[in-house]
Amino acid sequence: MKLKKEEKKRKIIDAAIKIFARNGYFNSRVSEIAKEAGVADGTIYIYFSSxxxxxxxxxxxxxxxxxxxxxxxxxxxxxxxxxxxxxxxxxxxxxxxxxxxxxxxxxxxxxxxxxxxxxxxxxxxxxxxxxxxxxxxxxxxxxxxxxxxxxxxxxxxxxxxxxxxxxxxxxxxxxxxxxxxxxxxxxxxxxxxx
Amino acid sequence: MKLKKEEKKRKIIDAAIKIFARNGYFNSRVSEIAKEAGVADGTIYIYFSSxxxxxxxxxxxxxxxxxxxxxxxxxxxxxxxxxxxxxxxxxxxxxxxxxxxxxxxxxxxxxxxxxxxxxxxxxxxxxxxxxxxxxxxxxxxxxxxxxxxxxxxxxxxxxxxxxxxxxxxxxxxxxxxxxxxxxxxxxxxxxxxx
Amino acid sequence: MKLKKEEKKRKIIDAAIKIFARNGYFNSRVSEIAKEAGVADGTIYIYFSSxxxxxxxxxxxxxxxxxxxxxxxxxxxxxxxxxxxxxxxxxxxxxxxxxxxxxxxxxxxxxxxxxxxxxxxxxxxxxxxxxxxxxxxxxxxxxxxxxxxxxxxxxxxxxxxxxxxxxxxxxxxxxxxxxxxxxxxxxxxxxxxx
Amino acid sequence: MKLKKEEKKRKIIDAAIKIFARNGYFNSRVSEIAKEAGVADGTIYIYFSSxxxxxxxxxxxxxxxxxxxxxxxxxxxxxxxxxxxxxxxxxxxxxxxxxxxxxxxxxxxxxxxxxxxxxxxxxxxxxxxxxxxxxxxxxxxxxxxxxxxxxxxxxxxxxxxxxxxxxxxxxxxxxxxxxxxxxxxxxxxxxxxx
DNA sequence: GATGAATGAGATTTCATTCAT
DNA sequence: TATGAATGAAATCTCATTCAT
The missing domain is CATH 1.10.357.10 (Tetracycline Repressor, domain 2)
Incomplete structure (x- = not known):
C-alpha cells in the first residue's frame, strides 16, 4: 500500500521532469503531466499541493x-x-x-x-x-x-x-x-x- | 520626431526592465509596463511585436x-x-x-x-x-x-x-x-x- | 452521466441560438452565452472548441x-x-x-x-x-x-x-x-x- | 478640386470593395483599406464617418x-x-x-x-x-x-x-x-x- | 484514494477611431 | 486637407485547481 503510493509519486515526478524538460515549466500543463503519468489530473493534487x-x-x-x-x-x-x-x-x-x-x-x-x-x-x-x-x-x-x-x-x-x-x-x-x-x-x- | 520615437522606445524598455525585475517575466503584465512607461497598452505593440x-x-x-x-x-x-x-x-x-x-x-x-x-x-x-x-x-x-x-x-x-x-x-x-x-x-x- | 453531458450541450446550443439571434454572431460574447446557459465560460470550451x-x-x-x-x-x-x-x-x-x-x-x-x-x-x-x-x-x-x-x-x-x-x-x-x-x-x- | 475629392472617395470605395470581398467585413482592417487606397488611415474618416x-x-x-x-x-x-x-x-x-x-x-x-x-x-x-x-x-x-x-x-x-x-x-x-x-x-x- | 468535469479569474493583443501636427 | 502615431476598451480562450461522485 505504502509502496503503491510511493510508486505513484515516482511516476508523477518522472512525468513532470519529462514534460518540464520538453516544454518548460510555464508551458507545461498539469493535465499533460497527469496524462504522461497515467493518472487523473486531480490525483496530482493528492500528492503535491501545487x-x-x-x-x-x-x-x-x-x-x-x-x-x-x-x-x-x-x-x-x-x-x-x-x-x-x-x-x-x-x-x-x-x-x-x-x-x-x-x-x-x-x-x-x-x-x-x-x-x-x-x-x-x-x-x-x-x-x-x-x-x-x-x-x-x-x-x-x-x-x-x-x-x-x-x-x-x-x-x-x-x-x-x-x-x-x-x-x-x-x-x-x-x-x-x-x-x-x-x-x-x-x-x-x-x-x-x- | 525621430528622437521622440526613440525616446518612447527607451521609456518602454526601461519600464520593462523595472517591471520584469520586480515580478519576473511571466508575472509581469504588459499593462503594468505600459503604465510605468506612461503610454497606452497598445502603444507597446507599435514598438515591439510581442x-x-x-x-x-x-x-x-x-x-x-x-x-x-x-x-x-x-x-x-x-x-x-x-x-x-x-x-x-x-x-x-x-x-x-x-x-x-x-x-x-x-x-x-x-x-x-x-x-x-x-x-x-x-x-x-x-x-x-x-x-x-x-x-x-x-x-x-x-x-x-x-x-x-x-x-x-x-x-x-x-x-x-x-x-x-x-x-x-x-x-x-x-x-x-x-x-x-x-x-x-x-x-x-x-x-x-x- | 452521458445524459447530463448531452443536456449541458443542449443548454449551450440553445443559449447560443438565443444570443446570436439577439446580437448577431460578432456582437455576441461567449460569456453572455455561458451566462444564459448557466455554465461557466470555460465550460463552453469543453464542448466546443471555439x-x-x-x-x-x-x-x-x-x-x-x-x-x-x-x-x-x-x-x-x-x-x-x-x-x-x-x-x-x-x-x-x-x-x-x-x-x-x-x-x-x-x-x-x-x-x-x-x-x-x-x-x-x-x-x-x-x-x-x-x-x-x-x-x-x-x-x-x-x-x-x-x-x-x-x-x-x-x-x-x-x-x-x-x-x-x-x-x-x-x-x-x-x-x-x-x-x-x-x-x-x-x-x-x-x-x-x- | 471637387473632382480630386471625388476621385479619392472613389479610390477608397474601390479599395473597400476589394478588401471586404477578400476578407469579409469583420476581418477587414480599416488600415488595410487605407493602404490599398493609397491614403492614410485617418483620411478615410474625412470621407466616411465609420x-x-x-x-x-x-x-x-x-x-x-x-x-x-x-x-x-x-x-x-x-x-x-x-x-x-x-x-x-x-x-x-x-x-x-x-x-x-x-x-x-x-x-x-x-x-x-x-x-x-x-x-x-x-x-x-x-x-x-x-x-x-x-x-x-x-x-x-x-x-x-x-x-x-x-x-x-x-x-x-x-x-x-x-x-x-x-x-x-x-x-x-x-x-x-x-x-x-x-x-x-x-x-x-x-x-x-x- | 481516484477521477475528470467544471470553474472563472485573468492576460495578451487587436483595431476602430481620434487628434496634434 | 492629410497624416499616422497613439489610444484604450474589450473579448476569446486557457488552465490551475476544486470537489461531487
Whole structure:
C-alpha cells in the first residue's frame, strides 16, 4: 500500500521532469503531466499541493540523492583535489546521464528569484557545504591558498554550472563528464603557465 | 520626431526592465509596463511585436552597449591578464550598477531553452569571442597554458555569472565589482599554493 | 452521466441560438452565452472548441433534424407536387416556429464565404439532394419539364430563403408557413395566366 | 478640386470593395483599406464617418447606379416579360462582371439584421418597386395571374439572389448572366409541363 | 484514494477611431 | 486637407485547481 503510493509519486515526478524538460515549466500543463503519468489530473493534487510544489519536489529529490551519494563516495578519498574531481565528476555524470533532469536543473529552476532564494537556502546550501568543506580541508593541509572557501565554492559551482548549461544548449552528443578532471585542474592550478 | 520615437522606445524598455525585475517575466503584465512607461497598452505593440520581443530587445540593447564599451576600453590595455580584469570589472560594474537589469539578465533570460539558444548564438557569441581573443593572445604571448580557449572562456563566464547571481540572491549591499581582481587572479593562477 | 453531458450541450446550443439571434454572431460574447446557459465560460470550451465551432454546431444540428424529419414525412406522399408542398411547409414551419433559429439561419450563417462554402458542401447538400430528387421524380412521371433539376432546386430554395428573410425583416406576426401552398403553386405553374 | 475629392472617395470605395470581398467585413482592417487606397488611415474618416458607413456607401452607390440604368433601359421595352428578362439580365451581368462587388452584396451586406432592415427600407425598396411595377403592368395587360405583386417580386428576387450566391460559392467560371432567360421563363411559366 | 468535469479569474493583443501636427 | 502615431476598451480562450461522485 505504502509502496503503491510511493510508486505513484515516482511516476508523477518522472512525468513532470519529462514534460518540464520538453516544454518548460510555464508551458507545461498539469493535465499533460497527469496524462504522461497515467493518472487523473486531480490525483496530482493528492500528492503535491501545487504545480510549483511539484517543481520543488523534483529539485529536492534529485539534490538529496546527489548529496547523499557524494558524501558516501567522498569517504574513501583523502586527497582534496581528488575529492573535488569526484564531486565534479558526479555532478556532470548525474546530469549528463539524464538530459531531462539537467534541463530542469539548469533552466526551469531559475525561473524566479523567490524560488531560487528558497532553493539556495535549503538543499543547495548542503551542496555548497560539501564543496566548502573540501576547500577548507585543502587549506588546512597547506595545499590551497587562504582564499575565502565560500568564494572558492561559488567559483567551482559557477564553472560546473556553465559547463552543463553550455552542454545543453550545444545539444551535441559529447559526454558531459569527460572534462571533469581538466576542469578541476584548471580550477586548482589556473590557466597561467607554471 | 525621430528622437521622440526613440525616446518612447527607451521609456518602454526601461519600464520593462523595472517591471520584469520586480515580478519576473511571466508575472509581469504588459499593462503594468505600459503604465510605468506612461503610454497606452497598445502603444507597446507599435514598438515591439510581442511581450517576448520586448524581453529580447532588452537583452540585445544591453549586451550591445556592453560589448561596444568593452572593445573600446580594451584597446589601451596590452597585458592579457589586465584585459581580463577589465572585462570582468566592466561586467560586474554594469550589472552591479543596475540591479534591475542584472535581475533580468540572470533570471529572466533563462526562461526557456529556445530563448537561450537564440541568445547564445547572437549577441552572447560576440561576448565570448572577446574573452576567447584575450585568452588566445595570452597563449601566444606564452603566458597561458595551451588549453582550449573556448573552454577557458566558458570557465570565466561561468565564474562571473555565478558571482552575479549569488550577489542578487544574497540581496546584500556589497559592491559587486570589488572582487573582480581576485576573481581573475584565481582564474589565472588557481587556488593551489605556489 | 452521458445524459447530463448531452443536456449541458443542449443548454449551450440553445443559449447560443438565443444570443446570436439577439446580437448577431460578432456582437455576441461567449460569456453572455455561458451566462444564459448557466455554465461557466470555460465550460463552453469543453464542448466546443471555439465560438465558430459553436455556430457550426447549431447549423449541423438544426439541419440534421430537419432533413431527417423531411425524409420521414415524405415517405407517405406520392405526388411530387404534394411532396414539394410538404418540404416547403416544413421548412417554413420549422423556422417560423423558432424566430431565433431562423435569425441564425438567415443572417448569421452567411457571415463569410468560407463558412458558407463549407456548409453548402455538407449538410446543405443533403437538403438540396432531397429537393432535386422530388424534381427528378416529377420529371420521370412526366409532370415537370426537362429542366436541370439542380437549377430547379436552387430556384425553389431561393424562393423559400427570401420568404424567410423577408419575414424576419418585416418583423410582423404573420404565420410564415401560411404561404407554403401558393408558393409551391407559383413555382410549379408560374405567374403567367393559363 | 471637387473632382480630386471625388476621385479619392472613389479610390477608397474601390479599395473597400476589394478588401471586404477578400476578407469579409469583420476581418477587414480599416488600415488595410487605407493602404490599398493609397491614403492614410485617418483620411478615410474625412470621407466616411465609420467603417460601417463605408459599407453602406458601397451598397448605396452600386444600387443607385443599377436602379438608374435599369429604369433607363426599361423605357424602350414594352413587353413585361421582356422587361423582367432585362432586369434579371442586368442584375446578373452587373454582379457577374464584378466578383468583388458581388461578394460584398451577397455576403457582407447580410451581416446583421439592423443593417438589412435599413437597407431594405431604402435603396432596395426602389429596386423592388421596379419589379413590382412590371408585375403589375403584366397583370393589367392580362398576362399574369392576380397574385400579390410584392409576393411575386420577392419570389423573383429570391431566385436571382440564390443564383448569384450559388455562383459565388461554386467559384467556377461560367457566365452568371447566361441563365437570365431560362430563369425568367421558369419564373413566368413554372416548371410544370403544359 | 481516484477521477475528470467544471470553474472563472485573468492576460495578451487587436483595431476602430481620434487628434496634434 | 492629410497624416499616422497613439489610444484604450474589450473579448476569446486557457488552465490551475476544486470537489461531487
Amino acid at each position: 504545480k510549483e510544489e511539484l517543481l520543488s519536489a523534483i529539485f529536492d529529490e534529485a539534490l538529496q540523492v546527489f548529496v547523499e551519494e557524494s558524501k558516501k563516495l567522498l569517504e574513501d578519498i583523502h586527497d582534496p583535489i581528488e575529492k573535488l574531481k569526484k564531486i565534479v565528476f558526479l555532478h556532470l555524470k548525474h546530469l549528463g546521464a539524464n538530459r531531462d533532469l539537467a534541463m530542469v536543473f539548469q533552466i526551469e529552476f531559475r525561473h524566479n528569484i523567490v524560488f531560487m532564494e528558497r532553493l539556495s537556502k535549503t538543499r543547495l546550501a548542503d551542496y555548497f557545504k560539501i564543496i566548502e568543506g573540501v576547500i577548507l580541508e585543502g587549506q588546512e593541509k597547506g595545499l590551497f591558498k587562504e582564499l575565502n572557501p565560500r568564494f572558492c565554492a561559488k567559483i567551482l559551482f559557477g564553472i560546473i554550472d556553465e559547463m552543463v548549461t553550455s552542454w545543453l544548449i550545444a545539444n551535441k552528443n559529447y559526454k558531459l563528464e569527460k572534462d571533469a578532471d581538466i576542469l578541476v585542474n584548471t580550477f586548482v592550478y589556473g590557466i597561467a603557465k607554471k | 511581450k517576448e520581443e520586448l524581453l529580447s530587445a532588452i537583452f540585445d540593447e544591453a549586451l550591445q552597449v556592453f560589448v561596444e564599451e568593452s572593445k573600446k576600453l580594451l584597446e589601451d590595455i596590452h597585458d592579457p591578464i589586465e584585459k581580463l580584469k577589465k572585462i570582468v570589472f566592466l561586467h560586474l560594474k554594469h550589472l552591479g550598477a543596475n540591479r534591475d537589469l542584472a535581475m533580468v539578465f540572470q533570471i529572466e533570460f533563462r526562461h526557456n531553452i529556445v530563448f537561450m539558444e537564440r541568445l547564445s548564438k547572437t549577441r552572447l557569441a560576440d561576448y565570448f569571442k572577446i574573452i576567447e581573443g584575450v585568452i588566445l593572445e595570452g597563449q601566444e604571448k606564452g603566458l597561458f597554458k595551451e588549453l582550449n580557449p573556448r573552454f577557458c572562456a566558458k570557465i570565466l563566464f561561468g565564474i562571473i555569472d555565478e558571482m552575479v547571481t549569488s550577489w542578487l540572491i544574497a540581496n546584500k549591499n556589497y559592491k559587486l565589482e570589488k572582487d573582480a581582481d581576485i576573481l581573475v587572479n584565481t582564474f589565472v593562477y588557481g587556488i593551489a599554493k605556489k | 465560438k465558430e465551432e459553436l455556430l457550426s454546431a447549431i447549423f449541423d444540428e438544426a439541419l440534421q433534424v430537419f432533413v431527417e424529419e423531411s425524409k420521414k414525412l415524405l415517405e407517405d406522399i406520392h405526388d411530387p407536387i404534394e411532396k414539394l408542398k410538404k418540404i416547403v411547409f416544413l421548412h417554413l414551419k420549422h423556422l417560423g416556429a423558432n424566430r431565433d433559429l431562423a435569425m441564425v439561419f438567415q443572417i448569421e450563417f452567411r457571415h463569410n464565404i468560407v463558412f458558407m462554402e463549407r456548409l453548402s458542401k455538407t449538410r446543405l447538400a443533403d437538403y438540396f439532394k432531397i429537393i432535386e430528387g422530388v424534381i427528378l421524380e416529377g420529371q420521370e412521371k412526366g409532370l415537370f419539364k426537362e429542366l436541370n433539376p439542380r437549377f430547379c432546386a436552387k430556384i425553389l430554395f431561393g424562393i423559400i430563403d427570401e420568404m424567410v428573410t423577408s419575414w424576419l425583416i418585416a418583423n410582423k406576426n404573420y404565420k410564415l408557413e401560411k404561404d407554403a401552398d401558393i408558393l409551391v403553386n407559383t413555382f410549379v405553374y408560374g405567374i403567367a395566366k393559363k | 467603417k460601417e458607413e463605408l459599407l453602406s456607401a458601397i451598397f448605396d452607390e452600386a444600387l443607385q447606379v443599377f436602379v438608374e440604368e435599369s429604369k433607363k433601359l426599361l423605357e424602350d421595352i414594352h413587353d413585361p416579360i421582356e422587361k423582367l428578362k432585362k432586369i434579371v439580365f442586368l442584375h446578373l451581368k452587373h454582379l457577374g462582371a464584378n466578383r468583388d462587388l458581388a461578394m460584398v452584396f451577397q455576403i457582407e451586406f447580410r451581416h446583421n439584421i439592423v443593417f438589412m432592415e435599413r437597407l431594405s427600407k431604402t435603396r432596395l425598396a426602389d429596386y423592388f418597386k421596379i419589379i413590382e411595377g412590371v408585375i403589375l403592368e403584366g397583370q393589367e395587360k392580362g398576362l399574369f395571374k392576380e397574385l400579390n405583386p410584392r409576393f411575386c417580386a420577392k419570389i423573383l428576387f429570391g431566385i436571382i439572389d440564390e443564383m448569384v450566391t450559388s455562383w459565388l460559392i461554386a467559384n467556377k467560371n461560367y457566365k452568371l448572366e447566361k441563365d437570365a432567360d431560362i430563369l425568367v421563363n421558369t419564373f413566368v411559366y413554372g416548371i410544370a409541363k403544359k
